[in-house]
Amino acid sequence: MDKHIFIEPLARVEGHGGIEVYIENDMVKEVKFEIFEGPRLFEQLVVGKDPQEAVAIASRICAICFVSHTLAEIRAIERALDVKVGRKIHLLRKLAHYGEMIESHSLHYYLLALPDYFGYPDAIAMIRQFPDEVIGGLELKKFGNKVMEIVAGRRIHGENLQVGGIGKIPTDEELEWIKLRAMELIPTIERGIQFWNEVDVPDYLEEETIFISVWPEDGTYDFRADTIYVSTGETYAADDYQTALNERVVPHSFAKRCRYKGKPYSVGALARILNMRDRLDGLAADYFKKLYNERWHKNPHFNNIAQAIEILYCLEHIPKLVDEIKATPLEESTRGRDTGAGTGLVEAPRGLLIHHTEMENGRVKYADYLVPTAQNLDDAEKYMRNAVKNLLKQGVQDLELPLEMIARAYDPCISCSVHLVKVIKK
Amino acid sequence: MALSSPSGMSKTSGHLSEEDVMGKPKIGIYGLTGCAGDQLNILNCEDELLKLFDIFEIKSFVMASREKDENVQLDVAFVEGSVSTEKDLEELLAIRKKSKILVAIGHCAIYGGVQAMFRGGEEWIERYKRVYGRENAVTLSKPLEPKPLSAYVKVDAVLHGCPIEKEPFLKLAGKLAHGVIPRTPDYPVCAECRWKENECLLLKGQICLGPLTNAGCGAICPSLNIGCIGCWGPIREENWASEADLLVEKGYDIDEIVTRFSVFGGTERAQKLEQFLRSRKEKGNG
Numbered sequence A: 001m002d003k004h005i006f007i008e009p010l011a012r013v014e015g016h017g018g019i020e021v022y023i024e025n026d027m028v029k030e031v032k033f034e035i036f037e038g039p040r041l042f043e044q045l046v047v048g049k050d051p052q053e054a055v056a057i058a059s060r061i062c063a064i065c066f067v068s069h070t071l072a073e074i075r076a077i078e079r080a081l082d083v084k085v086g087r088k089i090h091l092l093r094k095l096a097h098y099g100e101m102i103e104s105h106s107l108h109y110y111l112l113a114l115p116d117y118f119g120y121p122d123a124i125a126m127i128r129q130f131p132d133e134v135i136g137g138l139e140l141k142k143f144g145n146k147v148m149e150i151v152a153g154r155r156i157h158g159e160n161l162q163v164g165g166i167g168k169i170p171t172d173e174e175l176e177w178i179k180l181r182a183m184e185l186i187p188t189i190e191r192g193i194q195f196w197n198e199v200d201v202p203d204y205l206e207e208e209t210i211f212i213s214v215w216p217e218d219g220t221y222d223f224r225a226d227t228i229y230v231s232t233g234e235t236y237a238a239d240d241y242q243t244a245l246n247e248r249v250v251p252h253s254f255a256k257r258c259r260y261k262g263k264p265y266s267v268g269a270l271a272r273i274l275n276m277r278d279r280l281d282g283l284a285a286d287y288f289k290k291l292y293n294e295r296w297h298k299n300p301h302f303n304n305i306a307q308a309i310e311i312l313y314c315l316e317h318i319p320k321l322v323d324e325i326k327a328t329p330l331e332e333s334t335r336g337r338d339t340g341a342g343t344g345l346v347e348a349p350r351g352l353l354i355h356h357t358e359m360e361n362g363r364v365k366y367a368d369y370l371v372p373t374a375q376n377l378d379d380a381e382k383y384m385r386n387a388v389k390n391l392l393k394q395g396v397q398d399l400e401l402p403l404e405m406i407a408r409a410y411d412p413c414i415s416c417s418v419h420l421v422k423v424i425k426k
Numbered sequence B: 001m002a003l004s005s006p007s008g009m010s011k012t013s014g015h016l017s018e019e020d021v022m023g024k025p026k027i028g029i030y031g032l033t034g035c036a037g038d039q040l041n042i043l044n045c046e047d048e049l050l051k052l053f054d055i056f057e058i059k060s061f062v063m064a065s066r067e068k069d070e071n072v073q074l075d076v077a078f079v080e081g082s083v084s085t086e087k088d089l090e091e092l093l094a095i096r097k098k099s100k101i102l103v104a105i106g107h108c109a110i111y112g113g114v115q116a117m118f119r120g121g122e123e124w125i126e127r128y129k130r131v132y133g134r135e136n137a138v139t140l141s142k143p144l145e146p147k148p149l150s151a152y153v154k155v156d157a158v159l160h161g162c163p164i165e166k167e168p169f170l171k172l173a174g175k176l177a178h179g180v181i182p183r184t185p186d187y188p189v190c191a192e193c194r195w196k197e198n199e200c201l202l203l204k205g206q207i208c209l210g211p212l213t214n215a216g217c218g219a220i221c222p223s224l225n226i227g228c229i230g231c232w233g234p235i236r237e238e239n240w241a242s243e244a245d246l247l248v249e250k251g252y253d254i255d256e257i258v259t260r261f262s263v264f265g266g267t268e269r270a271q272k273l274e275q276f277l278r279s280r281k282e283k284g285n286g
Helices: A051-059 A066-080 A087-117 A131-152 A172-198 A238-244 A269-275 A282-291 A302-327 A372-393 A400-409 B014-022 B037-043 B049-055 B086-098 B107-111 B124-132 B166-177 B189-195 B240-249 B254-262 B266-283
Strands: A003-007 A017-024 A027-035 A210-214 A227-230 A235-237 A245-248 A257-260 A340-348 A351-360 A363-370 B026-031 B057-061 B074-080 B083-085 B099-105 B143-147 B157-159
Touching (some): A051 A363, A066 A351, A087 A131, A087 A400, A131 A172, A172 A282, A172 A302, A210 A269, A210 A340, A210 A351, A235 A238, A257 A372, A282 A302, A351 A372, A372 A400, B026 B037, B026 B086, B037 B074, B037 B166, B049 B166, B086 B099, B099 B107, B124 B143, B254 B266
Parallel strands (some): B026 B057, B074 B099, B099 B157
Antiparallel strands (some): A003 A017, A210 A227, A227 A235, A351 A363, B083 B143
């Protein structure tokens, strides 16, 4: 049997993508995860801009992970210009980052991913059967948004986080509200995590893969570091990211692709939770231990539950973080130079994000961005190929939904991925 | 098939049943090339989302649902993003054809986005080649220089923002539900800043694009002591030359000012800025 499957547009993801599969004589000939989103050439747009402009532009790469792009750009510029900011600023950035994780993960877990497993086209349709889950998801999402609004300035593209500091520090009342609301929402996400027990996780795609994430130097489970960790045991300094993660252009995608030593790899909540599992604590560690099994290393569907556990981790850590922010005095930041290069590593909700910036006389001279979804594309294609192969063997004809579910499990951010592009230096 | 709505769950007013009798307005929510922030801020209406799905018959909202019907006439299409590939353009033309009212939502759809900024007269294709190596590196769809929707089709209404904000979107949606095409606010961020009684950042010597930028955000950034970056796009009758003069007086140089003005200036202001720079150079003042 010959068959051509073309799924376009891919629904319930951010941005414009598609999946194309060619089958010949019942064998998979080709599987392509296509990225239709047009090129915006961000690495070129920031050239000549000052730090405030560069950060505002970098934020626009993506609405869902704007805090991550903002923080990666700030980190890259601060390292390039040898800017030192005090602990209070770091903690506030971390709080905004937690807000983004909670918002993005709850949007994806509850509204974009779960409906597939229960046969619904969207979360709104799912609400009649599972009102507590959908409403709970919306409540969590709203809270994440509120945290970003308070700390980053807006729900999307807030400008409050700046190179060298912050526009305005949230008031104690606002911080207390965040703390109390985080505590209130813990049972909500616990229910959401328990709900995963209802999910029948498909097994027709399983194969080991490589997981890459940040490796926080202070030994905590965190979303920022200057070191990259690969599940095969290697670590790399931030500035060596290009040696570690090779990129290339393929004709069927406006996003470039990455491999580790020639092999596809995975980034995202699943990669983080597997790489840093010994660093989890509290209820998040308990739930992880209860749910974890060997299949997590072979199946991207578990990225969904890994996200839910990370929501819990963030909610549990917010109260301590808020107390520390309030107790920490604001220090003056310093700037060491006007010319230099720096790399900023953060974890966006959907995985490792790298901004590399070279500054000259206080303005951007060169930029290179490496985003999570583009790193995941080869890995996703690998699993889609496995799924097609095995489902054909089982005589399954309807391949669309299984393939879409694999793509969605990565929580792809297609707008971002288009900017995995390498600028050729003049 | 229409998107499922939780009918019976959130019907709280008599107004909805009237709508049901009249037939719900059919809408579609689309995204071309951009960051998807405008669609995301629609999904960010957490408290109103169910009602929104109830008031309108949502025929297409790919970011939220797998179910869609592209073969019906729409009362209203909301489109975000800039036209940046031939595929974007084909999609836009198809949407225009089937929609009574087309609303451009967000900076990319109205002005072209940051991807359409003025880059000192540099050709877009040169920029593209520098990033992708050569012109035909990607064969999926032909890339186009990013442009706003109005470069290709008639736009009936706009909703400013980068991204659009929740409240103005809900107000607009409410008016459209009653068949009214709303007028766009036509005053700068400065007005909102004064209502908030903020201290003027320009007078303090900071670059602030408040006087040139569409209001609606509530002067968020100046309220955080951060100069307006202009992300809601240039107001219709902006007096940018006067602001440029003021900034020169404050000690900024022309290149710095033009760089800042261009970030969210879109394609239209780009032409003006180019002329401005040229005339300054002729005067020997650049």
